[in-house]
Amino acid sequence: MTRRLLLSYLALALLVLAGLEIPLGCIYARGEMSRAAQTVERDASMLAEVTEENIEEGELDALPDVVGDYADRTGGHVVVTDKQGVVLADSAPDGRTGINLAGQPDIARALHNQPTVTTTTDGDGRDVLSATMPGSSGTTIRGALRLTYPLDQVSTRVHRIWGALALAGACVLGAVALVAFSLARWITRPLRTLESATTQLADGHLASPPDATTGPPELRRLAASFTHTATRLEHLLRAQQAFASEASHQLKTPLTALRLRLENFEPHLDPRAHGSLEEAVGEVERLGRMVQGLLALARLESAATTPEAVDLNAVVEDRVAMWEPLAAEQYVTLDISGPPAGYVWAIPGALEQIIDNLLANALRVSPPSSTITLHRAPGGELHIIDQGPGMNDADRERAFDRFWRSSDSHHDGTGLGLPIVRHLVDASGGTITLHPAPAPGTGLHVRIRLRPASARPHQVQPSGEDFGSRRSGSRRTHAADRG
Structure with a gap:
């Protein structure tokens, strides 16, 4: 019973923890993704403004330094195109300039003054967060900027928080298990002593009464009632055993004497009464056998063998x-x-x-x-x-x-x-x-x-x-x- 109580407490605690930690972890994961998307979108907008000014002023040579410096600091990948979609700068070491990206959906939308923020996969198969912004001044589009940021760091932070939540849950379950084990032992201790006392009583002698000082009040009252009942039962059994052992001697003597007295009447009775005398002696003998049988049953029922x-x-x-x-x-x-x-x-x-x-x-x-x-x-x-x-x-x-x-x-x-x-x-x-x-x-x-x-x-x-x-x-x- 202790094991079942412990398992029930742990199952309830696990259910509560799952109901709290899983939503919390999901909310944190969505929050991390949202913060990362907002950061990438903000950085892409700022870089788009800077690169638009450089394109407007004709300072195209400054674009590689701008995008390279940002890529070194953040680990992102920046691509800048002109208004026709031709790459002017690429922060990747193997990036190529002069190629036309106007056919790519996010670049095409940006050249039509429509920003795009989405998650996609880069050429190496990694999940990235991509923000493509138009380089515009008013309604004039001078180019587009794509900023992609790998989601590895975001996933690492999400996994870290899931690990922290799992560790916290394990600690809570350990504490609950310790408390639950102590509580279960406290609850079941009277039941264990009651079971032991019941076994002893079944064997005929209650050597160790159940503990009526610990456990819930209901179990303490049950143990006390059992002890009282067992005491009375032992008293009744002893009384029955005493009767079975004494009654045999007390009843055998008068029955024997009665039979002898009846047999002694035979010489002094009329022969016509001998038949009734024999019947009377037979009934006395039958009564003696019945007494012996009853005493035998009493001894059998009172003996715990x-x-x-x-x-x-x-x-x-x-x-x-x-x-x-x-x-x-x-x-x-x-x-x-x-x-x-x-x-x-x-x-x-x-x-x-x-x-x-x-x-x-x-x-x-x-x-x-x-x-x-x-x-x-x-x-x-x-x-x-x-x-x-x-x-x-x-x-x-x-x-x-x-x-x-x-x-x-x-x-x-x-x-x-x-x-x-x-x-x-x-x-x-x-x-x-x-x-x-x-x-x-x-x-x-x-x-x-x-x-x-x-x-x-x-x-x-x-x-x-x-x-x-x-x-x-x-x-x-x-x-x-x-x-």
Whole structure:
């Protein structure tokens, strides 16, 4: 932004200078030309009077001295003719006398008592200013005088003034650039500190608040408002993190105690009430899983974790090895297909939890003798395909909504598994979509696309708060829901 402001200031200054200096230079050039023309015209008139007197008095021998002396002093070229147009004197060293110039337009007009002042080109191709005056006394024409003056000196003076104007403009632009750079830095300093503070806040901690003491008043107020908002946001995040860490322990104990008390009622209840007791225990267990899911979402949303490179091959093989015993109990086969995948970007522990939730979800609905396929594809893609009942279009549209469960769901899910998976994928910078199984028949196809990591990381992938890596109890607490 500093560069853009500086360029805009310089462009405006350049426009103003061009609007001032170009007309000024043109006016000066025209003035120089006009002054030169007036000087040549005046000198030609004076020389014409002098030479007319010499011709009238018959002092033709004095003409070469008169025109030669003037040519030496001014650098001009003087030619004098009689009334027939015959050259009487020529100031040029190689000038010839006795030739007739009456056929030349300016000499012909002068012999008819009509002066001429114009710019033309001499025999050497140089631009000259020419003044041709009649040598007359009243109506009597005794001759003509042509005075030509080279425009080299006039052009030199014009070029000099253009150079001076350009130098002055460059100095002005330099001064404007210096002032504009200082002003742009002053204006953008709060924005730079605000950008840095925004980046820090996005990472979860505001170490350096934006500078609210410099810059325009509007930006100072913006920086102060941002600092106030960031402070409140940090306070809310800390409060949410404290709740997520404490509520789990505070809620787990009474729920466990409630379940134990309900189970202790079984020997003292009428057998006809055992069914209701089992339903009550099941609802308590479901409430416990729902609390765990909500706390997991709270921890995920409050944590600001940077994605790191994770070996997709190793994670897939590890999770399949962990889930194979449970799948075997249900007569379900877990199959890994596709070429070996490389590293992908994911927040610590996210990929393990994503696979655990989706495998648990698939095992819930997979019939015996079916297969769950984990297919790896280039570009950081992982496809998990089951042979269960699948989902219709409407269910796939709402599957990631919190607490939503399919209308034909026959399991005791909480409706939080897939929202947790989507949050983990989004936080890792990837995407997740649901599709019908590619093979004819029933089934669900989950496609996860993560950003490929170009190189192997130098440090060990930290486990973080890995909800999916818990081996014990994972069959219940990490089972994602089809709704």
